[in-house]
Amino acid sequence: MARRTAIIDIGSNSARMIVIERTSRFGFYLLNETKSKVRIGEGAYEHGGLLQEVPMQRALNALHEFLHIAQSFKVRKILCVATSALRDAPNRSHFLSVVRRELGLNIKVIDGKTEALLGGIAAANLLPILHGITIDIGGGSTELALIQNRKVVDTVSLDLGTVRLKELFFDKKENLEKAIKFIHNELQKIPEHFKNETAIGIGGTIRALSRAIMEKNEYPLDKLHAFTYALEDEKRFIDKIITAPVYKLKKLHIKKERYDTIKEGALIFKEVLSHIRAKRVITSGVGVREGVFLKDLLRNQHYRFPTNFEPSVRSLLDRFCINEKQNRCLFRFTKRIYDALHPLYDPDKKYEKILLIASKLTNIGIKIDFYDHHKHSSYIILNDLEYNLTHQEIATISTLVRFHKKKLPSKSHLKALGALLPPTDTINWLSFTLTLAEVLNKDLSCPDFSVEYSEGVILIKSAAKLYLAKEEIKSVEKPAPVAVLFRT
Amino acid sequence: MARRTAIIDIGSNSARMIVIERTSRFGFYLLNETKSKVRIGEGAYEHGGLLQEVPMQRALNALHEFLHIAQSFKVRKILCVATSALRDAPNRSHFLSVVRRELGLNIKVIDGKTEALLGGIAAANLLPILHGITIDIGGGSTELALIQNRKVVDTVSLDLGTVRLKELFFDKKENLEKAIKFIHNELQKIPEHFKNETAIGIGGTIRALSRAIMEKNEYPLDKLHAFTYALEDEKRFIDKIITAPVYKLKKLHIKKERYDTIKEGALIFKEVLSHIRAKRVITSGVGVREGVFLKDLLRNQHYRFPTNFEPSVRSLLDRFCINEKQNRCLFRFTKRIYDALHPLYDPDKKYEKILLIASKLTNIGIKIDFYDHHKHSSYIILNDLEYNLTHQEIATISTLVRFHKKKLPSKSHLKALGALLPPTDTINWLSFTLTLAEVLNKDLSCPDFSVEYSEGVILIKSAAKLYLAKEEIKSVEKPAPVAVLFRT
Numbered sequence: 001m002a003r004r005t006a007i008i009d010i011g012s013n014s015a016r017m018i019v020i021e022r023t024s025r026f027g028f029y030l031l032n033e034t035k036s037k038v039r040i041g042e043g044a045y046e047h048g049g050l051l052q053e054v055p056m057q058r059a060l061n062a063l064h065e066f067l068h069i070a071q072s073f074k075v076r077k078i079l080c081v082a083t084s085a086l087r088d089a090p091n092r093s094h095f096l097s098v099v100r101r102e103l104g105l106n107i108k109v110i111d112g113k114t115e116a117l118l119g120g121i122a123a124a125n126l127l128p129i130l131h132g133i134t135i136d137i138g139g140g141s142t143e144l145a146l147i148q149n150r151k152v153v154d155t156v157s158l159d160l161g162t163v164r165l166k167e168l169f170f171d172k173k174e175n176l177e178k179a180i181k182f183i184h185n186e187l188q189k190i191p192e193h194f195k196n197e198t199a200i201g202i203g204g205t206i207r208a209l210s211r212a213i214m215e216k217n218e219y220p221l222d223k224l225h226a227f228t229y230a231l232e233d234e235k236r237f238i239d240k241i242i243t244a245p246v247y248k249l250k251k252l253h254i255k256k257e258r259y260d261t262i263k264e265g266a267l268i269f270k271e272v273l274s275h276i277r278a279k280r281v282i283t284s285g286v287g288v289r290e291g292v293f294l295k296d297l298l299r300n301q302h303y304r305f306p307t308n309f310e311p312s313v314r315s316l317l318d319r320f321c322i323n324e325k326q327n328r329c330l331f332r333f334t335k336r337i338y339d340a341l342h343p344l345y346d347p348d349k350k351y352e353k354i355l356l357i358a359s360k361l362t363n364i365g366i367k368i369d370f371y372d373h374h375k376h377s378s379y380i381i382l383n384d385l386e387y388n389l390t391h392q393e394i395a396t397i398s399t400l401v402r403f404h405k406k407k408l409p410s411k412s413h414l415k416a417l418g419a420l421l422p423p424t425d426t427i428n429w430l431s432f433t434l435t436l437a438e439v440l441n442k443d444l445s446c447p448d449f450s451v452e453y454s455e456g457v458i459l460i461k462s463a464a465k466l467y468l469a470k471e472e473i474k475s476v477e478k479p480a481p482v483a484v485l486f487r488t
Numbered sequence: 489m490a491r492r493t494a495i496i497d498i499g500s501n502s503a504r505m506i507v508i509e510r511t512s513r514f515g516f517y518l519l520n521e522t523k524s525k526v527r528i529g530e531g532a533y534e535h536g537g538l539l540q541e542v543p544m545q546r547a548l549n550a551l552h553e554f555l556h557i558a559q560s561f562k563v564r565k566i567l568c569v570a571t572s573a574l575r576d577a578p579n580r581s582h583f584l585s586v587v588r589r590e591l592g593l594n595i596k597v598i599d600g601k602t603e604a605l606l607g608g609i610a611a612a613n614l615l616p617i618l619h620g621i622t623i624d625i626g627g628g629s630t631e632l633a634l635i636q637n638r639k640v641v642d643t644v645s646l647d648l649g650t651v652r653l654k655e656l657f658f659d660k661k662e663n664l665e666k667a668i669k670f671i672h673n674e675l676q677k678i679p680e681h682f683k684n685e686t687a688i689g690i691g692g693t694i695r696a697l698s699r700a701i702m703e704k705n706e707y708p709l710d711k712l713h714a715f716t717y718a719l720e721d722e723k724r725f726i727d728k729i730i731t732a733p734v735y736k737l738k739k740l741h742i743k744k745e746r747y748d749t750i751k752e753g754a755l756i757f758k759e760v761l762s763h764i765r766a767k768r769v770i771t772s773g774v775g776v777r778e779g780v781f782l783k784d785l786l787r788n789q790h791y792r793f794p795t796n797f798e799p800s801v802r803s804l805l806d807r808f809c810i811n812e813k814q815n816r817c818l819f820r821f822t823k824r825i826y827d828a829l830h831p832l833y834d835p836d837k838k839y840e841k842i843l844l845i846a847s848k849l850t851n852i853g854i855k856i857d858f859y860d861h862h863k864h865s866s867y868i869i870l871n872d873l874e875y876n877l878t879h880q881e882i883a884t885i886s887t888l889v890r891f892h893k894k895k896l897p898s899k900s901h902l903k904a905l906g907a908l909l910p911p912t913d914t915i916n917w918l919s920f921t922l923t924l925a926e927v928l929n930k931d932l933s934c935p936d937f938s939v940e941y942s943e944g945v946i947l948i949k950s951a952a953k954l955y956l957a958k959e960e961i962k963s964v965e966k967p968a969p970v971a972v973l974f975r976t
Contacts, residue, residue: 030859061955370517444559
């Protein structure tokens with residue numbers, strides 16, 4: 001099932017390619033991402049959108065080498081889209097035909113609404129949201145998609161972009177008011193029903209802002225995708241970036257490679273957020289490229305994953321699971337024990353989903369090293385469990401997996417992830433539930449058993465001997481003064 | 489090539505099983521390890537070695553469930569050996585036939601010299617040593633193997649073991665002198681030519697001692713295999729453990745599950761070390777079980793890996809490499825650049841081997857996540873690059889891989905691994921060499937090039953455009969004021 005696809009996205013600012021490997025029907029992961037700052041739109045806004053010779057040559061060179069990369073991975077399919085810079089260029093067909101002739105590559109120039117749809121598809125499928133408005137700020141345009149119930153229901157594209165603003169206003173040292181007026185003018189194109197408390201931020205500018213906010217706040221997770229903040233809390237910080245002189249950007253946690261357009265981008269973002277009356281921002285690590293991939297992958301699925309499909313979990317299992325049967329067994333055992341014990345610690349079943357995901361991923365670290373595999377599983381989860389889950393959920397899953405063997409979560413660990421985790425008591429019980437499931441299947445024979453709880457005693461009944469399980473349970477730390485008794 | 493083997497080892501103290509998957513001709517990794525403290529020899533030393541009923545039943549139960557685990561992994565081969573407890577038991581054939589009848593499992597009782605040979609084969613193939621003497625302290629016996637030029641040239645087995653000593657002396661509160669006399673008596677069996685500065689420690693007791701020493705010294709790597717210490721430095725600490733009352737063992741960094749036999753084991757170890765005049769101890773994470781596996785795997789190879797075979801590197805690549813062709817290319821590029829630049833920073837070619845291993849492993853982290861993959865590669869290396877390398881080498885490889893992208897190693901990183909690393913200047917140059925190799929193959933087309941150095945200028949000549957490479961090199965930190973020029 002190793003089928004690889006390359007997706008190229010030519011923006012005004014940079015061209016990027018991702019290479020994705022499908023690991024199962026809907027499972028996939030990223031093999032490569034390459035970026036080149038071709039700035040194909042350089043100088044174009046001042047020449048009526050006309051692409052200039054030097055930038056076109058840069059783009060050609062970059063695309064040529066992108067194709068080498070695709071070749072090296074033996075991709076079966078290359079999907080290449082171009083957005084506003086080519087959209088607006090009167091001489092684009094010249095460029096397209098040169099690329100087709102010299103590289104054999106077909107570039108599809110997509111209109112603004114399609115671009116918005118692609119970002120929307122990526123966000124709706126890969127972020128833990130039901131509703132919201134995606135805002136994708138690019139070099140030449142800004143796209144919005146209205147998502148309701150995980151479906152893109154409307155889109156709009158604005159002629160607002162970081163490079164565009166930079167060339168039209170900032171480079172000329174025009175005052176900010178002029179730029180703001182220009183922006184407000186464009187914002188009138190946004191339909192009235194684009195009002196939503198939840199804004200979903202796509203693109204390099206918004207990622208850079210989120211990254212800066214995370215650093216400023218010493219946020220405990222090093223994970224951008226799905227990072228969420230309340231606009232109220234960060235408004236002043238964003239204002240600071242807009243008005244700061246360039247030499248102060250470093251102190252505001254902005255990286256050098258973003259200096260050139262961050263102020264323009266932040267300004268657009270702020271104005272759009274205020275226009276749609278957003279109250280919170282969810283950062284998206286995915287955008288148009290992932291949208292292109294998903295639109296292709298899910299073309300017979302109305303651009304939606306099957307219900308309850310967990311893209312990251314599937315992908316991790318495809319890459320790292322060493323014993324599928326045992327994995328399914330552990331899942332069932334965890335569920336059975338949870339069903340018996342949850343009234344004790346999670347009566348509203350708030351954490352069932354999380355616990356069950358943890359049960360699936362608990363052993364993936366064995367692929368790195370059997371010893372300490374719970375540590376490795378937790379590491380993989382923290383670093384690559386991404387899609388469709390909140391940071392609270394990811395931190396909790398990683399904690400449960402980290403400590404599923406014998407010991408309850410350590411104080412230092414709980415402190416480090418801090419506010420992202422459920423109450424310690426709940427964590428300890430969830431962790432114990434998972435551990436007990438593992439213990440009962442210690443001999444990997446998936447023995448049948450029943451579990452009951454009453455008055456401080458967890459009673460396990462089974463026709464199997466559970467010899468290793470009984471030995472193992474002795475060293476398991478318990479979340480409360482309970483006894484585990486066996487009747488075998 | 490997924491062929492799985494289970495190896496069971498029945499010692500006096502515990503029975504253990506490992507399940508190993510072969511990933512290529514000589515590549516392999518561990519899927520499972522299960523241990524049960526069956527203490528099959530319990531009470532035997534006091535009854536002329538006669539196995540007692542209850543311990544035999546425990547062993548039967550444990551083996552039964554071990555076989556479930558082997559089944560669950562669909563192993564093709566089960567190799568089961570038993571050591572001193574069964575060796576010494578007059579009624580062993582009764583036990584063997586019960587196991588054969590009830591479980592269909594054939595246990596091979598190996599003599600002491602074979603046991604020593606197996607430990608020796610494991611150490612000689614998987615530790616970074618040429619010569620030395622393995623000391624494998626078990627519950628009932630202690631085995632020594634003399635290794636010269638990575639070959640086991642002689643072996644000896646002593647009737648000294650932790651459980652044996654415990655039951656004969658410590659449990660009876662006999663004074664230490666009696667035990668020491670008993671030990672000295674046995675040591676007379678060691679042939680005269682077993683004198684060596686290097687002792688290789690095998691088995692749970694010696695691992696526990698090493699673990700304690702590492703904790704006491706706040707050793708920077710969390711890695712037991714190949715951990716080395718000078719006996720002179722730790723003699724007093726080992727003495728402390730031998731004479732400490734049990735309640736003080738925790739403070740000496742000994743884990744609870746080792747309390748029962750650590751003192752006996754430490755005493756045997758100390759006496760053997762002194763007898764063979766060892767000056768340094770290398771800890772082995774592998775022993776009889778790995779020896780059984782390797783003896784089988786390498787049966788047509790004189791129990792030796794092919795020359796220059798790197799078992800851990802091969803295994804990691806088998807599990808994590810996503811593009812073999814590129815990997816080989818990066819290796820060649822690194823070598824070519826190193827050949828041109830090493831007079832600047834490594835005239836004696838001290839670090840060539842390490843750099844080239846780093847070039848092979850630099851991209852394995854992509855399997856976890858493309859973003860930050862250098863961090864993930866480094867994590868995998870620190871946790872699972874094990875065999876045939878010193879800790880200095882592993883720490884250096886992990887550092888080179890960690891920082892192979894753009895930035896030179898950070899100060900905090902260098903400080904953490906501290907004394908294990910080469911001088912910072914050397915590290916920076918090695919890291920830069922690896923980075924330059926990656927940059928030159930940025931488009932993965934493996935372009936031909938030559939490299940020359942003269943007077944502060946690194947000149948790259950190539951018929952290829954190297955467009956992405958030239959863009960990338962701009963953001964690479966250099967280890968010294970050198971310029972990288974291209975002639976393409």
